Amino acid sequence: MARTLPPLLPRLTRLLRGLGARIRQARLRRAYAAETVAQRAGISRSTLLRVERGDGAVALGIYARVLQALGLESDFDSVATDDALGRKLQDAELGVRARAPRRPRKSSP
Numbered sequence: 001m002a003r004t005l006p007p008l009l010p011r012l013t014r015l016l017r018g019l020g021a022r023i024r025q026a027r028l029r030r031a032y033a034a035e036t037v038a039q040r041a042g043i044s045r046s047t048l049l050r051v052e053r054g055d056g057a058v059a060l061g062i063y064a065r066v067l068q069a070l071g072l073e074s075d076f077d078s079v080a081t082d083d084a085l086g087r088k089l090q091d092a093e094l095g096v097r098a099r100a101p102r103r104p105r106k107s108s109p
Contacts, residue, residue, distance in 0.1 A: 008056045019063070020054030026070050027052070040069035 008016070027037050038048040043062055050058050051066050067073050 005057065013054070013056065015054075016056050017054035020052045023063075023066060023070070024052040026072060030070065032070070037066065037069050041065040 027034070034045050034048055034052075038045045041048065041062070042065060047058065047062060048066060051063060064073065064076055067076050
């Protein structure tokens with residue numbers, strides 16, 4: 001039975017549509033037919049068209065395959081490289097560390 005996913009937030013939907021449009025534009029600039037890119041990526045033409053529409057239900061690995069077929073796989077490496085918020089949160093945790101409380105000593109008889 002297929003699992004139903006909750007809908008994507010509007011901002012994420014817009015980002016994926018933009019990514020899909022840029023992928024389509026890259027394919028057209030290279031004058032590649034959709035069938036050619038789909039074959040190189042090892043996917044169906046209909047899946048490629050879903051990628052180019054920015055469909056959020058398409059697996060991330062499929063996007064990576066399409067980028068590789070277009071020679072843009074190095075762009076995939078730049079995702080989440082500048083994680084300023086993550087670094088701030090990590091730095092905030094560094095100063096919070098504290099020693100464990102002392103254990104009471106057992107008295108000897």
